[in-house]
Amino acid sequence: MSVGVAYTLTLRCQIENRPGMLGRLTTLIGEVGGDIGAIDIVRAERNILVRDITVRVQDEQHGEQLVAAINTLQNIKVLQVSDRVFLTHLGGKLATQSRVPLKTRDDLSLAYTPGVARVCRAIADDPEKVYALTWKGNSVAVVSDGSAILGLGNLGPEAAMPVMEGKAILFKELANIDAVPICLRSQDPDVIVQTVEQIAPSFGGINLEDIAAPNCFIVEGRLEESLDMPVMHDDQHGTAVVVLAALRNAVRIVGKRLADVRVVVNGIGAAGTAIIRTLIEAGVGEITAVDRFGILVEGDHARQTPMQRIIASQTNRERRRGDLAVALRGADVFIGVSKGNILTPDHIRVMSSDPIVFALANPIPEGDPDMLRQYARVVATGRSDQPNQINNVLSFPGIFRGALDVHARRITSAMRLAAAEALATVIPPEEMNEDYIVPSVFNRQVVPAIAAAVAQAAIAEGVARRTHMPGD
Numbered sequence: 001m002s003v004g005v006a007y008t009l010t011l012r013c014q015i016e017n018r019p020g021m022l023g024r025l026t027t028l029i030g031e032v033g034g035d036i037g038a039i040d041i042v043r044a045e046r047n048i049l050v051r052d053i054t055v056r057v058q059d060e061q062h063g064e065q066l067v068a069a070i071n072t073l074q075n076i077k078v079l080q081v082s083d084r085v086f087l088t089h090l091g092g093k094l095a096t097q098s099r100v101p102l103k104t105r106d107d108l109s110l111a112y113t114p115g116v117a118r119v120c121r122a123i124a125d126d127p128e129k130v131y132a133l134t135w136k137g138n139s140v141a142v143v144s145d146g147s148a149i150l151g152l153g154n155l156g157p158e159a160a161m162p163v164m165e166g167k168a169i170l171f172k173e174l175a176n177i178d179a180v181p182i183c184l185r186s187q188d189p190d191v192i193v194q195t196v197e198q199i200a201p202s203f204g205g206i207n208l209e210d211i212a213a214p215n216c217f218i219v220e221g222r223l224e225e226s227l228d229m230p231v232m233h234d235d236q237h238g239t240a241v242v243v244l245a246a247l248r249n250a251v252r253i254v255g256k257r258l259a260d261v262r263v264v265v266n267g268i269g270a271a272g273t274a275i276i277r278t279l280i281e282a283g284v285g286e287i288t289a290v291d292r293f294g295i296l297v298e299g300d301h302a303r304q305t306p307m308q309r310i311i312a313s314q315t316n317r318e319r320r321r322g323d324l325a326v327a328l329r330g331a332d333v334f335i336g337v338s339k340g341n342i343l344t345p346d347h348i349r350v351m352s353s354d355p356i357v358f359a360l361a362n363p364i365p366e367g368d369p370d371m372l373r374q375y376a377r378v379v380a381t382g383r384s385d386q387p388n389q390i391n392n393v394l395s396f397p398g399i400f401r402g403a404l405d406v407h408a409r410r411i412t413s414a415m416r417l418a419a420a421e422a423l424a425t426v427i428p429p430e431e432m433n434e435d436y437i438v439p440s441v442f443n444r445q446v447v448p449a450i451a452a453a454v455a456q457a458a459i460a461e462g463v464a465r466r467t468h469m470p471g472d
């Protein structure tokens with residue numbers, strides 16, 4: 001995989017101050033495979049120079065090798081190593097901010113007591129006023145139990161925080177929604193449901209994140225029933241919306257139709273299940289579902305979870321049996337939401353002409369993107385440092401923006417299909433190509449386009465409390 005910014009080290013090096021020393025150091029860094037960015041002088045003394053050298057490396061191990069190699073050089077020593085990723089996370093990525101002045105006694109009387117008491121009474125008299133008079137209408141709780149953090153597994157609630165803070169800043173930056181990371185100690189669905197129900201009055205919507213299957217289905221289903229507000233498990237539906245949009249554009253590029261393609265989905269957990277359900281709703285021709293134990297076949301209940309049994313009954317009409325390689329024979333599309341580094345060139349070679357490969361496991365895709373591009377016509381991953389980033393960040397800000405704007409009571413499948421269509425059409429047909437099937441996360445048309453489509457679908461379905469968008 002090409003080297004990205006995710007492994008950028010700044011090496012503070014003490015170097016003997018004489019001609020040729022910097023050359024020796026940079027030559028060695030090049031020989032070890034480091035990619036030098038900037039070189040700055042930190043301190044200059046008569047005999048010693050201290051320099052900061054910024055180097056991109058392949059991974060953590062490569063960084064350690066580089067530092068060890070430099071320390072073998074005579075009269076050059078690494079004093080300190082700083083990692084840009086960790087520096088970015090120092091102190092967390094999120095803070096709260098007041099929207100009103102708080103400089104004088106008058107300010108205090110208006111924003112806090114005694115003024116606030118009248119606002120409390122107004123809301124007690126008419127609870128709907130909470131949307132207008134507090135932050136509720138523009139806020140989302142990002143709730144995780146830490147059980148399926150990216151593709152890293154069950155790392156628990158503390159380790160989930162950096163991802164949930166990340167989701168929160170994406171909500172703010174992309175959709176101007178105030179989001180709060182809530183990482184729960186318990187992984188018991190009953191406790192998660194009760195806790196979210198208890199905190200729900202403070203928020204306008206609930207974004208469930210990185211909760212592993214099958215608990216995610218139970219938690220989302222029960223909260224959708226009990227809460228009168230948008231609830232969405234992002235790994236299921238946020239991902240499925242983006243996959244559908246990307247697939248719609250990818251099949252167009254290779255001259256096929258959604259209704260005719262056979263799609264293999266690998267990893268039938270949270271994301272895989274929702275992707276399959278969404279692709280069925282969108283009319284995709286045929287789907288083969290694969291998990292660690294092989295192709296899901298209807299009736300083979302032994303290793304299937306209850307949700308996988310439902311998926312088995314809706315897929316694999318040919319009743320193929322076997323592993324991923326068998327599933328991929330003649331397939332038009334591979335969608336991986338499973339585990340890193342499981343695809344080989346042989347897997348892609350047996351696919352139909354112009355293979356489409358979405359290797360979406362994070363942070364390591366199912367196959368090395370450089371390898372995949374040699375064999376497949378269209379390749380997408382979930383990563384920010386690769387073309388065609390299929391990541392739920394392309395959809396969840398716009399979906400919640402639209403749902404909050406019309407005070408939707410829930411997020412329906414029609415709202416999600418409308419979001420996928422809106423996302424796909426952000427790219428004009430004449431601009432679409434193999435490396436441009438989804439817009440960039442920073443394309444400023446994405447959130448408004450999805451939000452408008454979601455709001456309209458909510459109004460059409462009768463789940464919106466407001467029947468016009470703010471500003472109309």
Ligand SMILES: NC(=O)C1=CN([C@@H]2O[C@H](COP(=O)(O)OP(=O)(O)OC[C@H]3O[C@@H](n4cnc5c(N)ncnc54)[C@H](O)[C@@H]3O)[C@@H](O)[C@H]2O)C=CC1
Binds near residue numbers: 236267293337391
């Ligand atoms: N790009 C994106 O937007 C998104 C990517 N993902 C990624 O997808 C992966 C799965 O996420 P979730 O569905 O939330 O997790 P999950 O834990 O609910 O499901 C994972 C599923 O993959 C299966 N699996 C594991 N190894 C496998 C293998 N070698 N072959 C076939 N199946 C295998 C597991 O048995 C399980 O059914 C993670 O890597 C996650 O980061 C998830 C959501 C969004």
Ligand SMILES: CC(=O)C(=O)O
Binds near residue numbers: 151210362391392393
């Ligand atoms: C992108 C995301 O939500 C995940 O990998 O879990």
Ligand SMILES: [Mg+2]
Binds near residue numbers: 234
């Ligand atoms: Mg996630």
